[in-house]
Amino acid sequence: MRLWKSFWRRMSYDVSRTVLNSLHIQDLYMNDPELEGSVLYEVEVILKNYYKTVADFWLPPLSPISRDALKNRELMEKKSYNKAELAKEVAISVPKLNSDQKAIYDMVLRAANENKQEMIFVYGHSETRKTFL
Known part of the structure; x- marks a missing residue:
C-alpha cells in the first residue's frame, strides 16, 4: 500500500x-x-x-x-470544471453584479446550499446583462 x-x-x-x-x-x-x-x-x-x-x-x-x-x-x-479557475472567475464577477443581479445570485446560492428548489425567471430586454448573471 x-x-x-x-x-x-x-x-x-x-x-x-x-x-x-x-x-x-x-x-x-x-x-x-x-x-x-x-x-x-x-x-x-x-x-x-x-x-x-x-x-x-x-x-x-x-x-x-x-x-x-x-x-x-x-x-x-x-464534473470536469476546474474549480480553482471558477473560484477566480466568481471573485472577479460577483463584485460587478448590480443590486438586482446580486439578489438573484444570492437566492440561487441559498437554494443550492439548503438543497431547495427555486424557480427563477429572469426577464429583461436585450442588453440588460441577463447572460452575465
Missing part, C-alpha cells in the same frame, strides 16, 4: 490522457480521488487479463460508483 501511495500519481499522467481521449472531452479536470480511481480502474482492466483484481495485490478497492462514472461521458463532462 505504501508503494501505491508513493507512485499512483506518476501512473496517472498517461491515464488522464487516456480517459480524455476515450471520452472525447477537450478539457478534463479530475480531482485526486477521481484521478486515483481512474488509475485503479486501468490497473484493474490489465489485471483482469490475468484473472486478478486490485484486491489480490492489496490495493485500494475501486468503488462501483467510480467504475460507472468513468464510463459515463456526460457525467465526466459535468
Whole structure:
C-alpha cells in the first residue's frame, strides 16, 4: 500500500490522457480521488487479463460508483470544471453584479446550499446583462 501511495500519481499522467481521449472531452479536470480511481480502474482492466483484481495485490478497492462514472461521458463532462479557475472567475464577477443581479445570485446560492428548489425567471430586454448573471 505504501508503494501505491508513493507512485499512483506518476501512473496517472498517461491515464488522464487516456480517459480524455476515450471520452472525447477537450478539457478534463479530475480531482485526486477521481484521478486515483481512474488509475485503479486501468490497473484493474490489465489485471483482469490475468484473472486478478486490485484486491489480490492489496490495493485500494475501486468503488462501483467510480467504475460507472468513468464510463459515463456526460457525467465526466459535468464534473470536469476546474474549480480553482471558477473560484477566480466568481471573485472577479460577483463584485460587478448590480443590486438586482446580486439578489438573484444570492437566492440561487441559498437554494443550492439548503438543497431547495427555486424557480427563477429572469426577464429583461436585450442588453440588460441577463447572460452575465
